[in-house]
Amino acid sequence: MDLYVPILALGLLAAGFAVFSVGVSAFTGPKRYNRARLDSYECGIEPTPQPAGGGRFPVKYFITAMLFIIFDIEIIFLFPFAVAFDVLAWYGVVEMFLFILTVFIAYAYVWRRGGLEWD
Amino acid sequence: MTLPMQPEFTSPVIEYSRLYPLLIVFGVAAVGVLVEAFLPRDRRYLVQVVLAVLGLGGALAGTILVAADLDVAAGDLTARGLVAAEGAVSIDGPTVFIWGVLLALSILSVLLFAERRLEGGITAFAGQAAALPGTEAERQASTRGIEHTEIFPLAMFAVGGMMLFPAANDLLTMFVALEVLSLPLYLLCGLARRRRLISQEAAVKYFLLGAFSSAFFLYGIALVYGYAGTFTLAGIDRAVTDRVGGQNLLLAGMGLMAVGLLFKVSAAPFHAWTPDVYQGAPTAVTAFMASCTKIAAFGALLRVFFVGFGGAQWDWRPMMWIVAIITMVVGSVVALTQTDIKRMLAYSSIAHAGFLLVGFAGVFEGSSGYTGITSLQSILFYLTAYGFATVGAFAIVTMVRDAGGEATHLSRWAGLGKRSPLLAGVFAFFLLAFAGIPMTSGFIGKWSVFSAAWSGGAWPLVVVAVVMSVVAAFFYVRVIVLMFFSDPVGEGPTVAVPSALTGIAVAVTVAATVVLGVVPGPVLDLAQEAGSFVR
Numbered sequence: 001m002d003l004y005v006p007i008l009a010l011g012l013l014a015a016g017f018a019v020f021s022v023g024v025s026a027f028t029g030p031k032r033y034n035r036a037r038l039d040s041y042e043c044g045i046e047p048t049p050q051p052a053g054g055g056r057f058p059v060k061y062f063i064t065a066m067l068f069i070i071f072d073i074e075i076i077f078l079f080p081f082a083v084a085f086d087v088l089a090w091y092g093v094v095e096m097f098l099f100i101l102t103v104f105i106a107y108a109y110v111w112r113r114g115g116l117e118w119d
Numbered sequence: 120m121t122l123p124m125q126p127e128f129t130s131p132v133i134e135y136s137r138l139y140p141l142l143i144v145f146g147v148a149a150v151g152v153l154v155e156a157f158l159p160r161d162r163r164y165l166v167q168v169v170l171a172v173l174g175l176g177g178a179l180a181g182t183i184l185v186a187a188d189l190d191v192a193a194g195d196l197t198a199r200g201l202v203a204a205e206g207a208v209s210i211d212g213p214t215v216f217i218w219g220v221l222l223a224l225s226i227l228s229v230l231l232f233a234e235r236r237l238e239g240g241i242t243a244f245a246g247q248a249a250a251l252p253g254t255e256a257e258r259q260a261s262t263r264g265i266e267h268t269e270i271f272p273l274a275m276f277a278v279g280g281m282m283l284f285p286a287a288n289d290l291l292t293m294f295v296a297l298e299v300l301s302l303p304l305y306l307l308c309g310l311a312r313r314r315r316l317i318s319q320e321a322a323v324k325y326f327l328l329g330a331f332s333s334a335f336f337l338y339g340i341a342l343v344y345g346y347a348g349t350f351t352l353a354g355i356d357r358a359v360t361d362r363v364g365g366q367n368l369l370l371a372g373m374g375l376m377a378v379g380l381l382f383k384v385s386a387a388p389f390h391a392w393t394p395d396v397y398q399g400a401p402t403a404v405t406a407f408m409a410s411c412t413k414i415a416a417f418g419a420l421l422r423v424f425f426v427g428f429g430g431a432q433w434d435w436r437p438m439m440w441i442v443a444i445i446t447m448v449v450g451s452v453v454a455l456t457q458t459d460i461k462r463m464l465a466y467s468s469i470a471h472a473g474f475l476l477v478g479f480a481g482v483f484e485g486s487s488g489y490t491g492i493t494s495l496q497s498i499l500f501y502l503t504a505y506g507f508a509t510v511g512a513f514a515i516v517t518m519v520r521d522a523g524g525e526a527t528h529l530s531r532w533a534g535l536g537k538r539s540p541l542l543a544g545v546f547a548f549f550l551l552a553f554a555g556i557p558m559t560s561g562f563i564g565k566w567s568v569f570s571a572a573w574s575g576g577a578w579p580l581v582v583v584a585v586v587m588s589v590v591a592a593f594f595y596v597r598v599i600v601l602m603f604f605s606d607p608v609g610e611g612p613t614v615a616v617p618s619a620l621t622g623i624a625v626a627v628t629v630a631a632t633v634v635l636g637v638v639p640g641p642v643l644d645l646a647q648e649a650g651s652f653v654r
Contacts, residue, residue, distance in 0.1 A: 087128045095133075105149050112156035 063115045067107075074103050134203040137210045140181040140218060141286075144279040147174030151272030160265070164242075167271035168233045172226060174275065178282075179222040186215035192653045200653045202288055206351050209288040209422075212649030216499055217285045217418040224410045224506045225278045227624040231403035231514055232270055236618040242266045243401050243517070244310045245318075252315040267310060273303040274407065281411050285418020289350040290340045290376075290427075293419060297336065297383070300415060301329050304408060308400040313524035321399025328382070328392045336379025342372030343427075352427040353654045359430035373428055373435060377442075380423065383416035386442050386472045387449040394457075397465035402525060405461065406513035409468050410506035417475060417502055421495060425483045426652045439479045440580055446473030447587040454594045460516055460527045463594065464509075467553055470591050471505050474568055477584045481571030483651070491574045492643075497567035499646040504552070504560030504635050511628030512549040514621055515542060519612050526612035532598065534607030539614040543602045545629055550599055552632045554592040560635030567643070 081088070081096050088095075110116060135142070147170055154166050189199040189212065200211025235242055244267050247260030280300025287293035309322025344350060346368040347358035359369065382389040397405045428435060450470025457463040478501065481494035519526050519535065519542070526532070536543035552559035565588060569581050635642060 084128075087130065089130055091130045091133075102149060105152050109152050109156045 060118060063110070067110060067115070070103060070106055074100065131205045133205075134201070134210070137185055137201065137203050138208065140178040140185060140222075141208075141279060141282050143174055143178040143181060144222075144275055144282060147171065148272045148275035148279060151275055155269055155272065163268040164233075164266065167268045168229070171229045171271045171275055175222050175226045175229065175278065179219065179226070182215055182218045182222060185210065186212075186219070189215065197651045198653045199650055202353075202653055207289055207292045208283070208286050209653050210286065211651075211653040213418065213421070213495060213499065213652055214286040216646060216649040217414060217502075218282050220499075220503050220506060221278065221281055221411055221414055224414070224510055225274070225281075225407070227510050227514075227627060228403065228407035228411065229271065229274060230620040230624045231406055231510070231517065232274060234403065234517065234617055234621045237517060237520065237615050237621070238312060240264075241312070242270070243312050243403060244270050245312050245315060248310050252319070257315075261312075270307060270310065273307055277303040277307070277407075278411070281415035284415045285422060287419065287422075288352055290343065290352075290355075290423075291350050293423070294333075294337060294340060297333060297379070297419075300412065301333070301383075304404070304412065305329060307404045307407075308396055310404075311399070311401040314399070317399040318401065319399075321396045324392055324399075325396045332379045332382035332389065335375050335382075339372045339375030339377070339379060342368050342375065344372075346372060352422065355427040356430060356654065359428060369431065370434060373431065374438070376423065377435070377438065380416060380420045381442060384413055384420060384472045384475070385469050386476060387446040387469060388442075390446065390449065390469045390472075393469055394462045394465040397468070398459060398461045398527070402461070402513050402517045405464075406510045409464070409513065410509040413468065413472065414502045414506055417498060421498060422652055424479070425495070426654055429483065436480065439476055440577070443473050443476035443479070443580060444583050446470070446476060447584060448473075451587045451591040451594075454591065455597075457594075458529050460529055460532060460598075461513075463529070463598070464512060464516070467591065467595070468509065470587065471501075471553070473587070474565060474584060475501055475505075477572045477577070477580055478568035479572075480577035480580050481568075481573075481575035492567055492571050493647075493651075494571050494575070495649065495651065496643070496646040497564075497571035499649060500567050500635075500639070500643055501564035503642060503646075504564040504632070507628045507631040507635070508549050508552045508560060511625055511632065512546065512553070514624050514628065515546045515549065517621065518542060518615050518617055520615045521610075521612045529598070529601065530608055531612050533601050533605045534611060535614070536603035538607065538611060542614050545625065547599045547602065548629065549632065550595040552636070554595040555588055556592075558633075558636050560632045560639070563636060563639040563643075 077099060078096070081092055085092050151167055151170055154163055154170065158166060189210070190201070192198040192200055192211065198211055200209060200214065202209050232244075233242065237243065241264060245260075246263075246265040246267070247257060248267060250256035250260055277300050280296050280298070280303075283296035284293060284300055287296050305322055305326040308325050309319045311318035340350070343355060346365055347355040347363070349355060349358070378389060382392075385393040397409060400408065424432075424435060424439075447470055450466050450468075450473055454463055454466035454470065457466060475498055478494050478498040481497065482489055482491065483494050516527065517525060519532065521531065536547075548559070552561040555561040555565040565584075569584060572584070573581050
């Protein structure tokens with residue numbers, strides 16, 4: 001049980017912080033609404049209108065999603081490597097080099113074939 | 120508060136000196152992707168073909184070198200080889216045998232992929248696969264003479280997956296290999312230059328059903344893991360032998376994994392995709408799939424059931440009997456009604472999967488007291504014989520053409536023997552090899568699996584197999600009669616003269632089929648020397 005005390009404490013802290021920040025901003029923040037504030041994503045990009053009855057997404061979203069997954073997976077493998085790179089020694093260096101190399105081959109293909117051009 | 124003791128950390132070891140044939144294939148595939156990215160379009164074809172052939176040839180040479188110095192496995196008198204890459208891959212006799220056959224057949228398939236003369240100076244693959252069939256974009260792509268050279272890296276990735284699949288020593292590696300071999304094949308199926316809708320239909324069907332079967336396979340792996348508590352085949356074997364309890368979990372897992380594997384070898388009742396996909400895919404891809412995928416999948420099937428589930432053989436043998444009988448009957452009988460040459464060859468490949476499954480009923484592998492032919496040996500030989508004849512037969516199909524491309528309807532083949540005796544004769548020879556006529560490789564193959572099953576006491580299965588061989592022989596002979604003894608309908612198809620690439624492929628496969636039929640000894644010995652799986 002001792003083992004879980006830090007995790008539980010961290011969970012409580014995180015929950016407390018979330019509730020606190022939302023609560024404080026609700027009380028103290030200014031409330032000015034306009035169209036941009038009411039959009040789903042307040043980041044400056046116009047949301048793609050969804051045609052009635054479902055419709056087609058441009059295929060470029062798919063490429064973006066695929067690229068995201070490729071680099072996401074890369075990071076997932078890089079973190080454990082960063083933690084254990086000292087004990088893995090040269091084995092880790094060689095394997096991570098090969099891994100990143102293959103990821104970049106996919107990246108180079110997408111880049112050269114125009115997958116990164118939005119229009 | 121104390122953390123649990125960390126175990127002593129040992130850095131993993133990768134046996135590059137044994138794994139390099141596999142790495143060459145994957146490496147060349149990766150280089151092929153870079154070629155697509157950086158080379159101008161008009162140079163890519165030549166570079167890709169040379170790369171693929173050199174890569175596969177290098178891997179084949181490497182496989183022979185690896186095979187030559189496999190040591191006797193520790194603690195096992197019959198197996199040679201080792202478990203490499205921290206238990207993920209076994210490099211043993213059966214592995215290197217399958218690698219050798221796979222690589223030889225892949226080289227021939229790549230030659231068929233690269234054939235350009237039959238379509239008038241362009242490959243038989245779509246110019247712009249993303250363009251909708253029948254649109255202006257597609258017409259433009261074809262008038263500008265664009266071709267997809269990505270087919271070569273895709274094929275290389277598929278070959279790499281096929282090499283890893285039968286060599287995988289744990290179930291997760293096996294699943295990854297299954298996906299690596301399947302995904303490029305789904306794409307390749309949809310890339311035909313002509314009859315694009317049926318080709319795309321084939322790709323979608325193959326993809327959907329393949330995804331289903333992968334899910335079955337994965338679910339089976341999960342249940343087997345629940346039973347044995349490990350992914351390694353040796354660990355599963357220990358759990359099965361010790362009967363660790365929860366037999367239902369084992370039976371369900373074993374059954375689901377069998378579904379996934381039997382789908383890939385296209386055994387009935389999991390064969391429904393085969394005729395549609397074989398018909399719709401570009402014929403070079405069909406040749407590649409029908410030979411190499413079947414070899415890889417049978418290798419994996421053998422390893423999983425002999426090494427992992429060997430202790431539970433009395434549970435799965437009845438299932439294999441039933442599947443073998445259904446597969447032989449469905450393949451042979453339904454082939455009788457086919458009117459398309461590619462569909463007929465697809466059903467023939469289903470029937471061959473059934474004959475191969477008959478070989479499962481024998482004594483697994485070499486043991487000290489047993490001198491007869493083993494299941495492993497007979498199936499390895501049959502796969503070799505079947506693979507070469509299949510690539511050859513589909514290569515012939517690419518040459519019989521009319522204005523719309525390949526003339527695959529059987530009625531169009533009437534009277535071909537009068538127009539082109541050589542081509543019809545070679546095709547007839549392959550059909551006779553499929554039928555198992557003496558002096559061809561098919562006869563020795565059938566004889567070896569049947570005698571393996573007979574010595575395993577499975578005589579009812581052998582009787583069914585012999586009857587079904589006769590039924591199958593009927594539809595093969597029917598095509599021969601059609602080619603030589605009936606008159607062509609109307610103009611009839613033309614027999615296009617291919618470039619040296621297809622010529623070499625046909626010559627090699629004919630030679631292999633003759634040699635395996637007349638002097639099968641060396642290859643049978645090689646298959647025997649493959650010995651047994653390391654554990």
